[in-house]
Amino acid sequence: MSTHTSNRKITTANIRQMKGKGSIVSLTAYTKPMASFMDPYVDLIIVGDSTGMVAYGFDSTLPVTLDMMIAHGAAVVRGAERACVVIDMPFGSYQESKELAYRNAARILTETGAQAVKIEGGLELVETVEFLVSRGIPVMPHIGLRPQHANALGGFKAQGRDDDAVGLLVKEAQAFEAAGAFSVLIEGVFEKAARRVTETIAIPAIGIGASPECDGQVLVTEDILGLFSDYTPKFAKKYVDLSVQIKEVFAEFEREVRAGDFPSDEHCFGLKK
Ligand SMILES: Nc1nc(=O)c2c([nH]1)NC[C@@H]1CN(c3ccc(C(=O)N[C@@H](CCC(=O)O)C(=O)O)cc3)CN21
Numbered sequence: 001m002s003t004h005t006s007n008r009k010i011t012t013a014n015i016r017q018m019k020g021k022g023s024i025v026s027l028t029a030y031t032k033p034m035a036s037f038m039d040p041y042v043d044l045i046i047v048g049d050s051t052g053m054v055a056y057g058f059d060s061t062l063p064v065t066l067d068m069m070i071a072h073g074a075a076v077v078r079g080a081e082r083a084c085v086v087i088d089m090p091f092g093s094y095q096e097s098k099e100l101a102y103r104n105a106a107r108i109l110t111e112t113g114a115q116a117v118k119i120e121g122g123l124e125l126v127e128t129v130e131f132l133v134s135r136g137i138p139v140m141p142h143i144g145l146r147p148q149h150a151n152a153l154g155g156f157k158a159q160g161r162d163d164d165a166v167g168l169l170v171k172e173a174q175a176f177e178a179a180g181a182f183s184v185l186i187e188g189v190f191e192k193a194a195r196r197v198t199e200t201i202a203i204p205a206i207g208i209g210a211s212p213e214c215d216g217q218v219l220v221t222e223d224i225l226g227l228f229s230d231y232t233p234k235f236a237k238k239y240v241d242l243s244v245q246i247k248e249v250f251a252e253f254e255r256e257v258r259a260g261d262f263p264s265d266e267h268c269f270g271l272k273k
């Protein structure tokens, strides 16, 4: 079970204090049932803009809107009794100015009941993080492979390969810590980059595709369940392929309906008692 043993709601302050106390466990969720299934096992649920690719079939996260994130976020919050819930701010909702970021982050928190927002970026967003945190909005900056920057980064490519790149990631993480972030998410980086970032900062570094060196791990839930197969990032471990069972059920339903075997008496409002 979790390093956080009480049944009380896990706060962003609790997550911050989990640094150095064993791995933080996190998964993504977009719906209430999935959130409630994982709630006993995870410390943190991230409502990712990956929903655009996983649930909507977009080929990037860029078309995801603030309204979509709010709808999914509110659903997840209804299923998360214990886990801390963090919601991705979508592309275009925070980059332009710290004021716009505040307005949209405030909408996310007030309309969903989530505890924090996550934004992708580097040093250009340090002021924004400081602005949000000082005004009551906990922030998890997302560094390394930033899917909202795919057009600029040249696709979904691993980051932090050479010493300069590692140095920049460390500098970003330090600046975000100083700006008041309660944790950072580090995606798709080489092990050395993950290690250097994690050992340098006093807030937790939650990794996805960032080696075991981080303070916690997150994966996209549909990837580990076999519910998404348009592509598989190297770091996404498929624990089970539920798509097989789902297709078997659909095929069985088809057979029973075509054969007249469904519905039988037990599923009918018939005359029999
Ligand atoms: N289902 C899903 N899982 C994710 O982990 C995820 C999303 N969607 N959508 C948003 C981003 C995109 N992500 C991705 C997508 C693909 C690769 C990938 O295929 N990378 C290659 C090559 C990396 C390189 O060239 O350096 C790999 O082999 O992992 C990585 C991260 C991670 N995030």
Ligand SMILES: CC(C)C(=O)C(=O)O
Pocket (backbone or CB within 6 Å): 028, 046, 047, 048, 049, 050, 051, 088, 142, 185, 187, 208, 218, 220
């Ligand atoms: C890295 C993950 C948590 C993410 O940002 C997403 O799923 O959108």
Ligand SMILES: [Mg+2]
Pocket (backbone or CB within 6 Å): 048, 049, 050, 061, 088, 147
């Ligand atoms: Mg995301």
